[in-house]
Amino acid sequence: MTPAQLADLIRTVLLDAVASGDVALAPDDVPEPRVERPRQREHGDWATNVAMQLAKKAGTNPRALAELLAARLSDADGVAAAEVAGPGFLNIRLEAGAAGELARTVVEAGAGYGRNDALAGHRINMEFVSANPTGPLHIGHTRWAALGDALVRLLRASGAEVVPEYYINDAGSQMDKFGASILARATGGEIPEGGYQGEYVTELARKVLDERPDLPELPHDEAVAVARELGYRLQMAEIEQTLADFNVHFDVWFSERELHDGGAVEGAVDRLRTQGHVYDDGGAVWLRTTDFSDDKDRVLVRADGSPTYFAADAAYYLSKKDRGFGEKIYLLGADHHGYVNRLKAIASCAGDDPESNIEILIGQLVSVAGARMSKRAGNIIELRDLIEWIGTDPVRYTLARFPADSPLALDGEKLREKNLDNPVYYVQYAYARTRNASRNAEEHGVPRDGFDPAALDHPADAELLGALGQFPETVAHAARLREPHRVARYLEQVAAAYHQWYGQTRISPRGEDPVDAGHTARLWLNDATSQVLTNGLDLLGVSAPERM
Structure with missing residues (x-):
């Protein structure tokens, strides 16, 4: 039951x-x-x-x-x-038989155990990471990469339709400085003021020259444009590959530049004006966001006629609304607290309810003890360096097991340790132990046929069954609260219950003892635990190794 x-x-x-x-x-x-x-x-x-x-x-x-x-x-x-x-x-x-039936339920449900309909009917767009395509992903992007992807998995497991989206900030002056920086490295010139440093720019310049050996002979403006476009393409390819290596996947890669080129930014200003919240002052176009608890009104179009980043934010929000997303979740870094009220103001000005149509989650900073700054990128710790040094599983699991709003310091060397004091190793070891126990049971001739749930009559059986029974509600609760750490902490509780159960009961007979109904029943309970652990680890984007 x-x-x-x-x-x-x-x-x-x-x-x-x-x-x-x-x-x-x-x-x-x-x-x-x-x-x-x-x-x-x-x-x-x-x-x-x-x-x-x-x-x-x-x-x-x-x-x-x-x-x-x-x-x-x-x-x-x-x-x-x-x-x-x-x-x-x-x-x-x-009764033991009623409680033990849960083992059958879990095993027969397989990968579907834990899935629920708590958020059925919700259509959600979730934007996270969205790093500028002018450099590699670094430690500042890592937390939301791990938590954002885990949250997508949780929401989907709870019945929501979720589209993870990466907003590419590929418009504006920073892209021109990016192109000029690559050109400078390619031609031996000076990096422009406010340009991009780091060995990665030299690497990009080398690759750009491989594609366009004629770059130094082009007129300066054309050369900057070529370097910008080729560098942008190469850098985005690296970002996508790094995220894939971190087990993070996006359904949509949305270009800011396309908003500008397609007239969506100008269209957004016109649409918001019809809502009655846009006014002109001093030659500029303003959005009256103070009507919706913002600390000041925001400029949409400067007096020189150029749109602001805020105008692009408004156009992007309207694009999500036009694509049918009733709920829009933004995952932003600790330095984006000021965006909360202005994004909610955009939602209000667009005729949406800021309490239900938009949700903004802020993640606090992460530091890594013992990490060296990237030689390639300069004064930052690259995500791909963390993957190579610590590994995807330890980084993702550790980031997932703490609330996003708490500052976090990681000890890289401790995360690399393969002992039971390391939480990710502790959970993965429990899973590997279930698989080894299952193989051993088969070698001892323990059959899976004839499962009798009433044979699960040991107090440790009841304890482990109770832990497994809480998985669906844990998933639903974590999804509703947007808190993947609840799944990680739950998995540690299941692992602890399993290790205790393993020491108190028998899955395989001792020596020449005959196989009985208790062995078969506990093989089912072992396999049910295995299923819950792998399902939970998958929700966090962490692997479940068969052997350790």
Whole structure:
């Protein structure tokens, strides 16, 4: 019996009590009860506070309602006991056979176990990373690369339709400086003021010259344009490859330049003007964002007629709206707090509800102890250097196991350690141990046929089953709260329960002992644990190694 099935059973019992007149509620007043593990395991397998929730509306006291429900639940199939505690908590103990059925449920569901419909019907555009294409990805982009991709996976697992999107800032003066910097390196000239330094610019210049050996002979403006376009293409290819190596994938790569070239920026100003929030002052065009809690109005078009970055932000938001995304999530770095109110103001000025149509998540800074600055990029730590030094799995898992709004310092050498003090190794080792146990069981002739869930009668069986049963709700809760760290911490709890269970029970017989129903049942429970661990690691974009 899964927690969801137990919740349905409690609701059915409540509805029957309403129908018989024993509980003075309307059927519509009966919610889906929430069940959770008691803090003290001796209190039972699961607990619910539904009697405390409904007693006042039912015109009775919580304990009396809980006792009525306990009497009815005790007679239900699969329930060994239902007892009242404190002011009206219901503690429920399942029969071993009912509890053990969860192992079958998990194994048969396979990769689908944990998937739920908590966010079904939501269509979400999620933008993250969006680094300028003028240099390599670095430590400043790493946190949102890991968390953003994990959040996409969580939202999809909870029924949402999600499109991850990378906004390419390929318009504006920085791109001209990028081209001029590459040209300078290609021709031995001086890097322009405010240009780009680092060995990677020299590398790009070398590749650009390979494609266009005539670059030094071109007129200066044409040469800058050629260097800019070729350098841009090469740099974006590297960014895409680095993200792929980090197990991060985008469905859409959206060009800012296309907004300008296609007239979307000018169109956005006109559309916002029809909403009544655009005005002209001092030769410039302004958006009255102070109507929506911004600290000052924002310029859309300067007095010289050139659009601002803010105008492109407005056009980009309208593009997402026009593409049918009712919800737009922006994942921004710690230095972007000032963007929160202005982006919400854009949503309001566009006729959207800033409380439901746009969500802005801010990630705090990450530092890495012991890391050397990139020789290639200058004074930054490149993401690809972290991948080569520490590895994708340790970096992704560690970033995922902490809330995004907390500053984080990583110890690179500790993350490389292969011991049980390293959380990612601890979880991956638990998975590898399940696979090794499964192989050993097969070698000892333990069959999978004839699974008897009632044979899972050891207290450690119940403990592990209870942990596995919480996975779907953990996934749904993490998706609703946008907090992938809840999955990482949950996996560590499952790994701990598995290691304890492994030491207290037997999957394979000892020596010449015969194979019995308990061995088969525990092979199923072992494989169920394996499935939960690999499903959870996949949500975090972390691999599940078969051997370690």
